[in-house]
Amino acid sequence: MPLTDSMQHTPFAFSFSVGVKNVLQRLYVKMPVMFLAIGITVNGCAVGPNFKEPKAPDTNTYTSAPLRQKIPAVPETRTPGQRIVFGQDIPFQWWTLFHSQEINQVMQRALANNPTLASAEAAIRQAQELFYATVGSSLLPRVDANASVTRSKSSGTELGQSNTHPAPFTLYNATVNVTYTLDIAGGARRELESLRAQVDYQRFQREAVYLTLTSNIVTTAIREASLRGQLQAMREIVAFQERQLTMIERQYEFGALAFAEVLAQRTQLAQTKTNLPPLEKELAQTRHLLAVLAGILPNEAGALPEFTLANLTLPGDLPVSLPSSLVRQRPDIRASEELLHAACAKIGVATANLYPQVTLSGGGGYSALQPSQLFHPGASAWNLGAGLLQPLFRGGELAAKRRASVAAYDQAEAQYRLVVLQAFQNVADVLRALELDALALKAQADAETAAKNALDLTRKQFELGAVSYLLLLNAERQYQQAKIGLVVAQTARFADTAALFQALGGGWWNRDAKTDTQSLSAKENQAHVLETSKP
Numbered sequence: 172m173p174l175t176d177s178m179q180h181t182p183f184a185f186s187f188s189v190g191v192k193n194v195l196q197r198l199y200v201k202m203p204v205m206f207l208a209i210g211i212t213v214n215g216c217a218v219g220p221n222f223k224e225p226k227a228p229d230t231n232t233y234t235s236a237p238l239r240q241k242i243p244a245v246p247e248t249r250t251p252g253q254r255i256v257f258g259q260d261i262p263f264q265w266w267t268l269f270h271s272q273e274i275n276q277v278m279q280r281a282l283a284n285n286p287t288l289a290s291a292e293a294a295i296r297q298a299q300e301l302f303y304a305t306v307g308s309s310l311l312p313r314v315d316a317n318a319s320v321t322r323s324k325s326s327g328t329e330l331g332q333s334n335t336h337p338a339p340f341t342l343y344n345a346t347v348n349v350t351y352t353l354d355i356a357g358g359a360r361r362e363l364e365s366l367r368a369q370v371d372y373q374r375f376q377r378e379a380v381y382l383t384l385t386s387n388i389v390t391t392a393i394r395e396a397s398l399r400g401q402l403q404a405m406r407e408i409v410a411f412q413e414r415q416l417t418m419i420e421r422q423y424e425f426g427a428l429a430f431a432e433v434l435a436q437r438t439q440l441a442q443t444k445t446n447l448p449p450l451e452k453e454l455a456q457t458r459h460l461l462a463v464l465a466g467i468l469p470n471e472a473g474a475l476p477e478f479t480l481a482n483l484t485l486p487g488d489l490p491v492s493l494p495s496s497l498v499r500q501r502p503d504i505r506a507s508e509e510l511l512h513a514a515c516a517k518i519g520v521a522t523a524n525l526y527p528q529v530t531l532s533g534g535g536g537y538s539a540l541q542p543s544q545l546f547h548p549g550a551s552a553w554n555l556g557a558g559l560l561q562p563l564f565r566g567g568e569l570a571a572k573r574r575a576s577v578a579a580y581d582q583a584e585a586q587y588r589l590v591v592l593q594a595f596q597n598v599a600d601v602l603r604a605l606e607l608d609a610l611a612l613k614a615q616a617d618a619e620t621a622a623k624n625a626l627d628l629t630r631k632q633f634e635l636g637a638v639s640y641l642l643l644l645n646a647e648r649q650y651q652q653a654k655i656g657l658v659v660a661q662t663a664r665f666a667d668t669a670a671l672f673q674a675l676g677g678g679w680w681n682r683d684a685k686t687d688t689q690s691l692s693a694k695e696n697q698a699h700v701l702e703t704s705k706p
Contacts, residue, residue, distance in 0.1 A: 217357020218526065219519025222364075222512045225587060227498045233599045242609045247616040248661055251485055253605070253668070259490035261500075261678035266389050268486035269665075273476035274392050277465050281388055284466025288384055291377040298370040305366055309359035312351035317536075319344045343545050346536025353531065358523025365516035372509035378502035378679045384464065386673040390666055391461045396478040397662035398454040404654045405446050412440045412647065418634070432640040439644060443651065480658070483665055489605070492675050497598065498591060500676035507583075507590040514576070514583040521573035530558040597674040601667060608663045615653070615660040622646070622653035 244252035266274055282288065324339035354360055416436045422428045459469040467474070498504050535553035539545040562569055629646040632638040672678070 217360045217364075217519055218522045219357070219361055220515055222515040225498070225508065225511070227495045228591065228595065230494050230595075233494060233595060233602055238602055239606050242605055243613065245609070245612050245616050247620065248612065248657065250612060250661060250664060251487060253485060253487060253489055253609075255489050255491055255602070255605075257491050258493050259488070260681065261490050261492065261672060261675055263678045263681040263683070265672040265678050266385060266669075269389070269668075270484040271392070271478075271482055273478055273482060274389060276476055277392065277461065278385060278388055280467070281384060281465045285384055285464065286466065287380055288377075291373070291380040295370065295373045295377055298366070298373045302363070302366045302370050305363055309352075309354070309362065312349050315348050317344070317346050317348065340540055342538060342540060343542055344536060344538050345545060346534055348532070348534040350530060350532045353529040355529060356523035356526035358520050358526075361516045361519030361523060365513045365520065368509045368513035368516060372506050372513065375502045375506035375509060379506060381679060382502060382673060382677040385677065386669060388461070388464050389669045391457060391464060392478045393483065393662060393665045393669065395454065395457045395461065396480045396483060396665075397658060398450055398457060399478070400480050400658040400661070401655055402447070402450050402454065404658055405443070405450065405651075408647075408651050408654065409440065409443055409447070412436070412443055415630070415643075415647070416440055419640075427636070428640065435640065435644060439647065480661055480665075485664060485668060489668065489671060490675075491598075491602070491671070494595070497594060497675070500680060501594045502676060502679065504587075504590055504594055507587045511580070511583040511587050514580040518573065518576045518580055521569070521576040524569050525562065525573070527559055527561040530560070532556045532558070594674070598671075601671045601674050604663075604667045605671065608660070608667055612657075612660040612664055615657050619650075619653040619657040622650040626650040 238255065240255045240257075242253040242255070244250060262268070266278055321342045321344070322339065323342070325337050352359075416433075419428060419433055419436045423430060423433045458472040458475070461475055462469050462472040465475060492500055498508075533553070533555045535551065537545050537547075537550040538552060539547070539550040544550055626646040626649070629638060629643050633640065633643045
């Protein structure tokens with residue numbers, strides 16, 4: 172309860188503040204330092220296993236079959252070739268390799284406003300404060316000041332004098348107490364090690380959120396460009412079929428065709444038009460998603476730039492990290508490693524609970540019947556003590572908890588190995604997709620060219636009456652499928668490239684520390700705290 176202005180100027184309050192100051196200056200300010208020095212001298216090595224970083228998988232390749240380092244170009248679609256460069260580092264702002272000012276604009280807004288990223292950064296701060304709180308409570312002595320005023324009256328019977336009637340009295344107390352638990356077995360240090368690993372876990376989770384956000388923005392932009400390309404292709408097909416319907420209706424008017432063929436062309440045109448609303452709906456939803464990723468409301472999506480395949484450029488060189496470096500670059504692997512580290516430290520905590528616990532305590536202060544006599548030398552009192560706690564019988568509780576900690580470590584280790592395997596699978600899948608989707612794009616471009624030539628030829632033959640309407644209808648359907656398929660195949664090349672950067676970790680380790688202080692390792696920031704506990 173804070174003091175009011177009237178209380179702050181009372182003689183007792185002034186006397187108490189001066190007295191406490193004298194106490195601290197004479198003795199009790201030295202007691203925490205003394206206990207801490209004793210703790211540093213007595214504290215031994217921390218029990219339990221020391222954590223070691225898991226070794227990277229012993230492999231120098233991602234796929235079982237050799238990869239083509241050159242991905243061929245497809246001139247028909249103005250898609251350039253690409254070259255895989257093993258061992259080349261990935262830039263932090265990897266999305267700039269697509270040479271899209273539109274992507275850069277959305278990315279800048281998203282990194283400043285996205286709430287998921289802000290939430291991840293807040294989680295780091297929370298973990299850091301919990302670490303600092305534990306440092307203060309476990310490594311340093313506890314010092315508490317206490318002041319009390321007690322009004323009481325004793326019975327004469329309690330003093331063996333039933334006929335007496337002691338008068339009531341007021342007792343004033345001002346004390347300072349110090350307690351310190353020696354970390355002999357290192358349980359407190361292991362607990363700090365676990366919390367420190369949790370801080371680093373949150374940091375790598377933040378990097379994973381950052382990578383996911385930037386990747387989602389790029390892939391969503393590519394998806395929007397694909398949908399716009401498909402809509403454009405579909406509208407061109409609709410326009411072509413409308414011209415075709417006009418021609419067929421004229422031929423019907425001259426008696427060259429039956430009305431059934433007019434109905435068939437109208438049906439084909441109507442069916443083609445049914446493809447437009449789903450594409451427009453998906454495009455609108457994609458724009459809404461892009462707005463949310465950018466940290467704005469969906470109704471503000473119009474403020475974002477629009478994306479087309481023509482505004483995107485495939486990176487010519489694709490940097491691919493060596494397999495030995497992947498486990499240090501993927502934020503999900505690093506986060507899983509920190510969970511493994513925390514589980515390892517928890518074994519030490521459970522082990523330390525089996526050992527004796529020594530607590531030092533001390534206190535001193537003054538007691539008097541009058542406020543004016545409170546801080547006189549004759550009113551002083553002090554105490555020093557030590558306590559030993561050795562668990563003897565807990566019904567197997569402590570041993571069972573240690574076995575549970577070992578099992579939790581085994582679980583974290585298995586989960587870590589799974590994350591590593593999935594990471595290598597991601598990279599292998601993307602590398603194969605880059606190679607095979609390039610071949611698919613070439614095949615789709617050839618198919619589109621062939622379908623277009625076949626449709627032009629069939630259309631001329633139909634106008635001359637050399638082929639039936641059914642052949643023309645079939646040629647139109649094949650061209651429609653080939654044109655849409657070409658847009659999808661082009662999109663796959665861009666999506667594969669973005670997926671490769673995401674699978675390799677996104678280059679977060681190349682972030683400029685001047686512009687992002689969160690990139691510093693929590694271990695580097697906090698290592699000096701644990702140095703004070705070493706003998």
